[in-house]
Amino acid sequence: MYDFIKKYLFKFDPEFAHALTLNTLKVADKIKLLTLFSEKIILPYECMGLHFKNPVGLAAGFDKNGDYIDVFDALGFGFIEIGTVTKNPQMGNPKPRLFRLEKEAALINRLGFNNKGIDYLIAQVKKTNYQGILGINIGKNRDTPLEKALEDYLYLFQKAAPVASYITINISSPNTENLRDLQQGKLLKNLLSTLKSAQKDQRKYVPLVVKISPDLTVDELKNMADIFLEEQIDGVIATNTTLDRSQIEASMIKSEKGGLSGKPLFARSTLILSQLHELLEEKIPIIGCGGILDSNLAQEKIKAGASLLQIYTGFIYKGPVLIREINKSLRNFA
Template sequence: MTYAARPLLFTLDPETAHTMTIGALKLRGKLPGGAKADVRPRLATIVAGLSFPNPVGLAAGLDKNGEAIDGLFALGFGSVEIGTLTPLPQAGNPRPRLFRLVADRAVINRMGFNNHGLAAGIANVQRAIRRGAGLLGINVGANKDATDRVADYVAGVTAAAPLADYVTINISSPNTPGLRDLQHGAALAELLAACAAVKGRTPLFLKIAPDLDPAGIDGVARAAIDHGVDAIIIGNTTITRPPLSAADKRETGGLSGAPLAALARQRLADVRNATGGALPLVAAGGIDSGAEAYARLRAGASLVQLYSALVYAGPGLPARILRDLDALLARDGFATMAEAIGTAA
């Protein structure tokens, strides 16, 4: 399904189109009643002690600086995650660094945590009208040239926790050299312990890559449980390449969108098995319909997130997913979404 603005936006380079989209969402958020999440009784759920009005969230990356929080909630999302924010402003990698793979309904990016910095992002959160019925996540990372990346994450969690409903530690991006090394062993244990020490009562989510091997998944699961992580997001973009058709398929960077779905489904199952159901899971990657969201929930996810599908399906996608998800739950006799979670695992 397409949307009215797509032909115009697709004549522009992807990053320019993205900037225009953020501008439009900022304006939408200023309209009366604009910052309301879509509240559906059957879809309301509690995760990590937080009451989500619905399980469909926006993944980090679209609104890196928290400029359009209210406009994004106006699309119906039950949660919006801004960022990734780094302590210092960061330009990111050279352009071009964002590519549409239209034939594959996919995106490749090598953005490199471009953002205006933690202080600017936090100021935008403070200026937001606030969030209607939705929950706000703040996703934090480390600067590319940081000499102490753990200290960068601690700074991010410290600044974000008083304002966020949850904070996400993002160690899953493939576009910051060495960042994914934090997903393993002593480095991960040190990071989680340091962040847990400063988060206060704010839930801490951990975002991991879909490219982890079984040993890596087991290590993440143990560390997350041991250090009191409240949920795991699975996952980010992939550096693997399933069969693709578009001309830009050989660009380096992380792949997202429809071709990621199969890998993301498998990793969700792998992490659920590794955690034994001890932690809530958030599914991301290739979610573009109510049917796919329902499949992830039945496979064990408590929440889902999307981003790249919006490029192709437009701003009406969250509402369509919620409508269809509600109908699927009713069809199968589930009075609440919580009853469906993990029923196909």
């Protein structure tokens, strides 16, 4: 069924197809059609003190403004991460900025945090009846200089924490200039210690999760892991998209600027995941993300040290059946 729909959708520009799909699904959900076709998958899992319906989550960037939370719940995700959201609304980069690499089961995007801002997102969250785990992924505005980034993150954390199950600090998108510099040394330490203090001031405990890049060297990763342990970060998402093109040498689209996701990202992001798993000595859980296109690849992420999983590009290429397939295989694996 999804293969048939995909043939039609893939005739359109990727960003248009994305919006068309989400709006159609929203209508289907309103008239209770989605529950007829999707199966709620219950495979309870506890992590970071939170109770997950199942370990397969939606990665950030699919629902940047929190407009489709109920849709993704109905499709069977065990948890949903919305955002990246910034303090002020911003348009993102000029179009075209999203490219499909069909043969490689991949995408290149340089959206650049297009979103309607934190106030809009919070209003959307307050409108839903969703009871499951909701992550809110936060990032700095494009025009916020690096020296002031901390102020953006602190503001966003304080606003979003009361309505979130956990907060993801996105310092790894390749599409906001210099953002990845926040992954280094003093800048990282300062950012995380400030947010950890702010966490203590909240009425409820809201886990802080850091999303990292797959393009880190072993030394960079080691320095980050030391800071995560010192600051007692609650979780890490490994990984965001990559700037590396070595896995798509034959593609016509390889020279488009932006972050590469999907199958060609799998090996690199899983290597980072396993290295981090060793460095963190199981003291901090890791959410495995990057290139999960089927249940075998999902199993490999778990074997490399992932406690939870997130998918984005796999969902575009495989549809909701992928959530079911992975959960079924995890049930057998458990």
